[in-house]
Amino acid sequence: MDHKPHCVPLNDGHFIPVLGFGTYGTAEIPKSKAEEATKLAIDAGFRHIDSAFVYKNEEQIGRAIQSKIADGTVKREDIFFTSKLWVTFFRPELVQPALETSLKKLQLDYVDLYIIHFPAALKALEKCKDAGLTKSIGVSNFNHKQLEMILNKPGLKYKPVCNQVECHPYLNQRKLLDYCKSKDIVLVAYSALGSHREKNWVDQNSPVLLDDPVLCDMAKKYKRTPALIALRYQIQRGVVVLAKSFNEKRIKENMQVFEFQLTPEDMKVIDGLNQNLRYINCKFAMDHPNYPFTEEY
Template structure:
């Protein structure tokens, strides 16, 4: 259970702790690499301790550089930070998993990551070996539906349960059934695209609704003297979801961190629950016909 007042972390099923609010560092091609480095440094100064990267972003060197600079100037220690990386789909053969993680560590110039995620249910054994080798503290999954999670949890000889399932989650796609399922298995749900998403034409359709323009969110924000983004983030924290907020704008990075000093009422929570329309920004359409396409299930 998250204790938002005293601790800003949640205990994972392997005993490690994950900060409940993280900075997503995935950037579109338009974002200059130097901007990532600056954003991470600002975020560390503001108080973020959880950073999430994906293989596709190709900006790990910048993230690693920012982290090393903030360690060198004494702002943080390595063990204060929680860093997540993902295995990209081309490396799922078991023998490619460890070299892929080692390449990430080399780019980051770090000895280990805190969490290593996979997107399809193949490479679990190889992931477990990375944990045993100390290259990652925890292992988890991303974009799994409940059937894929069941499959992993029932795997004969499973050594480590995934600590989390990282999925798209926001008021228009609140994932309430998947959240209940994950809670029942002691797996943390981690929300990406929690503020809707930037309209990157590579992933998101132009005519997608603007989450942060939603009148209900705006109304609740006004009542608490907040902005709709802060309300959307706080909503996730109060339902026990770890949330990633992506921004490269200094003002927004700071604003998104101001979610620990106000509370949504049960009526607010219910009103936000009512916005759910099972709308996905990121549909991964290139994989629709793949047997492991995760979004054909209800949850």
């Protein structure tokens, strides 16, 4: 089986695999599950692993990667690893130590992509890139005005390579995607299969994306799962997509996203499912001056 990942270029010369493995687990999932699932994902062919300090499982994920390097499945350079700076470390002098702490836990010398959630710490992030601790820097949950603000910053040294946002057929982010493409910034989709498991973050009355009749009908037509239809939709519109599962069967299944193609007509039908439904709206941050979700995109 060919495990060379399908990649898209980033604006700094690096490449990012279009399908990533999400490692966030809810509080009730034991941290050891993340280690097991990451090994399964690498065995299945995932080469892009998305993590964060706040997931509290970096040691486990690091162990999984090290064991797959040790057994010869992958080399370090085969893995595209993303981590994220948590909000408690935004003071510029805390940024590099935070990344160094993550690297130590992960047993890695560098990450491929380091992401911030607010515009505050960009300068310090640029220093991490200069120090070789991360190859690329990106942002998460930025609206187009916040991106514009960063891109127009005097003395900007490195443009963010990506903007990681919630994106799925119910929230297809069309305008933000077009804006990012126009600025050569890759859109990375989290909660790409909807998000219902996190009771603290998500309104449990919101519709379940993977139960959508249109996606279910399409899954029958293509002889795939609704999840694969939702993932394939993103890849065909030029979005890098994160698939999160700790279930061995589904982890393997998600790799089938490269085995079929949706017709342009079906892509349009899925476009029509958009209802600007945000599962994760971070209500706790609503009063923050940088709260991103008050803008249309």
